[in-house]
Amino acid sequence: MSTRRGARVAVLVFPGTNSEEETIRACRAGGLETHLVSWTASAQTVRGFDAYVLPGGFAYEDRVRAGAIAAHDRLMESVREGAAAGKLVLGICNGAQILLEAGLAPDLDGSTRPQAGFTRNLPGGRYRSTHVHVRLAIAPERCAISAALPSETVLPAWASHGEGRLAADSRTLEAMQSHDHLAFVYCDRAGVTTPEAIPNGSALGVAGVVNRAGNVLALMPHPERDAWTFMHNDASRAKARGDRAATLGVSGGIALFQSFAAALR
Amino acid sequence: MIQTIEIGLTIPDNEAYTALTTLQRLGVEIGGLRRADLWRFELAASAAESFVDHVRTLETIYNPNKHTLRVRHDERPACGEVWIDEPGHGVLESPVRISGRVLPGVERAARSVSWHLQAPEGGPASAEVVRRAVEILLCNPAFQKATI
Numbered sequence: 150m151s152t153r154r155g156a157r158v159a160v161l162v163f164p165g166t167n168s169e170e171e172t173i174r175a176c177r178a179g180g181l182e183t184h185l186v187s188w189t190a191s192a193q194t195v196r197g198f199d200a201y202v203l204p205g206g207f208a209y210e211d212r213v214r215a216g217a218i219a220a221h222d223r224l225m226e227s228v229r230e231g232a233a234a235g236k237l238v239l240g241i242c243n244g245a246q247i248l249l250e251a252g253l254a255p256d257l258d259g260s261t262r263p264q265a266g267f268t269r270n271l272p273g274g275r276y277r278s279t280h281v282h283v284r285l286a287i288a289p290e291r292c293a294i295s296a297a298l299p300s301e302t303v304l305p306a307w308a309s310h311g312e313g314r315l316a317a318d319s320r321t322l323e324a325m326q327s328h329d330h331l332a333f334v335y336c337d338r339a340g341v342t343t344p345e346a347i348p349n350g351s352a353l354g355v356a357g358v359v360n361r362a363g364n365v366l367a368l369m370p371h372p373e374r375d376a377w378t379f380m381h382n383d384a385s386r387a388k389a390r391g392d393r394a395a396t397l398g399v400s401g402g403i404a405l406f407q408s409f410a411a412a413l414r
Numbered sequence: 415m416i417q418t419i420e421i422g423l424t425i426p427d428n429e430a431y432t433a434l435t436t437l438q439r440l441g442v443e444i445g446g447l448r449r450a451d452l453w454r455f456e457l458a459a460s461a462a463e464s465f466v467d468h469v470r471t472l473e474t475i476y477n478p479n480k481h482t483l484r485v486r487h488d489e490r491p492a493c494g495e496v497w498i499d500e501p502g503h504g505v506l507e508s509p510v511r512i513s514g515r516v517l518p519g520v521e522r523a524a525r526s527v528s529w530h531l532q533a534p535e536g537g538p539a540s541a542e543v544v545r546r547a548v549e550i551l552l553c554n555p556a557f558q559k560a561t562i
Binding site for chain 1: 429436440554
């Protein structure tokens with residue numbers, strides 16, 4: 150099923166973005182009419198879209214801090230306007246870092262200053278690439294992008310970052326928790342959050358943050374990298390071996406993009 | 415004894431240039447921006463005398479082909495300068511190992527970033543301009559601390 154007539158999604162790229170192709174494929178497989186839009190596009194072009202996805206990578210080489218320069222890019226002015234008008238915005242990995250640096254999530258008080266950030270992993274501050282699961286930790290309808298997911302959905306994804314640990318002061322964390330901003334938490338395959346399931350020392354095991362209005366979602370791990378059976382890191386991949394249709398079938402992380410598409414119908 | 419060493423770049427610093435153009439575009443009135451690593455070493459008394467010479471000859475934090483090394487005696491940032499620290503990061507405990515090599519006589523090392531802001535007409539930027547640059551770009555207060 151396609152999105153409502155004319156609903157178009159822009160996958161926005163900055164210099165240094167590197168996950169746009171797989172993000173576009175996952176968006177399209179989820180049912181979203183998706184277009185690649187570069188940072189050089191005019192504001193008019195960017196404003197013409199109904200929703201935005203900021204993919205992973207290293208925008209502006211992570212200069213100053215991960216996401217900090219991109220958060221102030223001219224392109225983000227249109228995204229900020231769109232978010233304020235209720236358009237859906239999904240940031241994945243570096244895209245999530247950009248959204249937090251831009252103050253678009255968690256957006257506790259409407260300030261444009263960052264209230265939280267995804268910073269260096271703990272322990273060790275090292276880059277990690279590992280398969281993870283994340284659980285929807287809020288009521289699905291709290292976030293428009295997750296609204297079509299069943300309650301407490303567990304999604305597979307790949308964590309692939311050196312700066313993915315949610316950090317904020319204790320008061321901000323309490324406010325984020327009490328106002329249901331902690332959209333996704335790391336968990337094991339069964340949906341249980343354990344210290345071993347958290348790849349980066351993130352506060353409260355948080356993997357994804359939603360804004361106040363529920364239309365902006367910042368998600369650190371990559372659901373688009375576990376969106377087809379051949380990408381799975383479990384028995385289902387072996388089970389599908391030899392069956393072309395099953396191996397190439399969409400599954401797992403694609404559910405988030407299907408839910409995103411459902412919100413635009 | 416505490417020894418503070420500032421390691422800057424002699425080659426073009428892309429990160430500082432990007433930060434400069436971003437701040438200028440956002441209306442912060444500066445004419446130049448320089449970035450440096452600021453290392454604060456806690457030294458054993460026996461290591462203090464020869465430590466800076468030792469750093470100059472070790473290929474760890476200083477490479478004479480592309481770095482400047484400046485010993486800092488001030489305990490606060492200079493005029494037009496801000497220090498950015500990330501609590502919980504950049505602190506190394508004994509034995510302090512940098513780039514795989516142990517720095518003998520160092521009991522603790524802490525690394526932060528120093529930004530030097532210049533006014534458009536030259537000279538250090540005012541504290542007000544530094545504060546604005548910090549607020550807009552140079553520090554994320556959620557996990558960093560700025561000392562002006």
